[in-house]
Amino acid sequence: MIKVVITGSNGLLGQSLLNLLSQEKERYQVFGFSRGENRSGRNDFNYISIDITDEQKLKKVLLEIQPDFIVNTAAMTQVDDCETHKVECDILNVEVVRWLSEVSGEVNAHVIHLSTDFIFDGKKGYYKETDNPNPLSYYGLSKLKSEEVLINSNINYTILRTILVYGKVYDMSRNNIVLWVKSMLENEKEITIVDDQFRMPTYVEDLALACKISMDKEAKGIYHISSNKLLSVFEIAQQIADVFGLDKSLIKPISTSTLNQKAPRPAKTGFDLSKTNEELNFYPKSFKEDLQRFKETLN
Template identity: 50%
Template sequence: MQTILVTGCNGLLGQKLVVQLSQMKNIKLIATSRSVNKLFGIKNTIFKLLDITNKTELNYIIKLYKPSTIINAAAITNVDFCEDNKDECWKVNVEALNYLSQISNELNIHLIHISTDFIFDGLSGNYSEDDNPNPVSYYGLAKLEGEKVIQSNSNKWTIIRTVLVYGLSKNRSRSNIVLWVKQSLENNKPINVVNDQFRTPTLVEDLANACVYAAVNEKEGIYHVSGKDFMSIYEIAIATADFFGLDKSLISTISSISLNQNARRPPRTGFNINKAISELDFHPHSFIEGLQIVSEQFAMIS
């Protein structure tokens, strides 16, 4: 029996990890979140409150359950919020990783951490694991520092970097590109979408699969995990509108500079996922297949 503890289980990735892991035999699952658990009806899972910036709470919960693996899905992920709230961003995305590394080393725990394409400057794209990071936002900088903390302080670690994650989850305050486009167009709301940023959008279930594989098979090191379709955000919006039969004339293009967001975004990211394909048995869905899965999930809840 392997005991796995997930942090940030109310988040998009955290929720999917809990759903997948709770259905697996030979896994004892401890799902933790900083606010009240938003997942209901999940069996075979112990839910606990845990703010990863609270070292005492963290040590207490981890020593209580002694997991062999921790998957850290907790983070401050709002890029503009991080630009304006640097202390809070640093506490969660960097400082807390010191606590997680320390306790993981003490108890010989495999620590799996999630990072981002925003550690790159986005000038070239199709990034591999050994390409040089050069973040252009505070979020990217903090996530890169978080990676460094894990790499220098942890004995047994995995960093899974990912790109523009989309999917459907329960009772979440944060949206994602697919849900935002779908909801806006359904409400006849015109939207401006950038045509000068390029990504390999990632279905959250695919990302969760890779994390679970790394956990169960004790894979260590850095992995790039994303979808396989390289698209502009505008193309993603149009494909979403087409798929759901929505009015794409409501979508206008805009340049990143005209959007005037607080934080800069890297223009071209996207990952080379060959290492994950060969070592994590990673086989992501195409973007259209991902939309089909999201649409089936909508059908189930309506």
């Protein structure tokens, strides 16, 4: 049996990965770490209610489990909150990764860690894994520091960078762009969306699959995971309206400068996926195709 620990197992990616690994129960023994109650709607894995920012507790539990893989999906991802709560951001996004890597060194575990397009400054778009990071926000900086912890360690690691993750799971504590746009338009509410930021959104089912492929192949290094075509956030909202048959005229374009956000956002990110295609044999589709798949799961 392959022992897998998933931190943040109550989150969108955490629950999606639980659902995926549960299809091979004879192969994987799964441990989910999250705060509070198990919110996944599943009871066919080992749920451990834990505050992973408690270093001693985290290390003790991991040493008892002796995992083969640790998939770290837990993070502080609200970009403006990270700007105002830097200490909390550093603990969850950087120190926890350091502790996971220290334990992994002792038990010979492989860490699969999630990172972000926000480590880039957004000046060019279609970033390769080897492009130089230059984060604009504290969130981006914290995720870059977390990558450096793993790169400078002696353990086996996979870093999966991703963009604007969306989807739906059993119990959602947070919204995402697709569900928010869909809900607003269904309620016939006008929304304003930036037309000068460009992204390649990621369907959570694809991201969960990329985590599993990384385990199965014992892939090492950094990989980019997203849909395959760069769109403005305004175009993203319009495609959501198209796929769900909603009124596009309710979506109004605005520029980023009118938003007064605490943390600056990169203008144009998006990934070059050729390394992911070649080494993981994984070929993400367009946002519109992924949305169709997502729509079918909702019906």
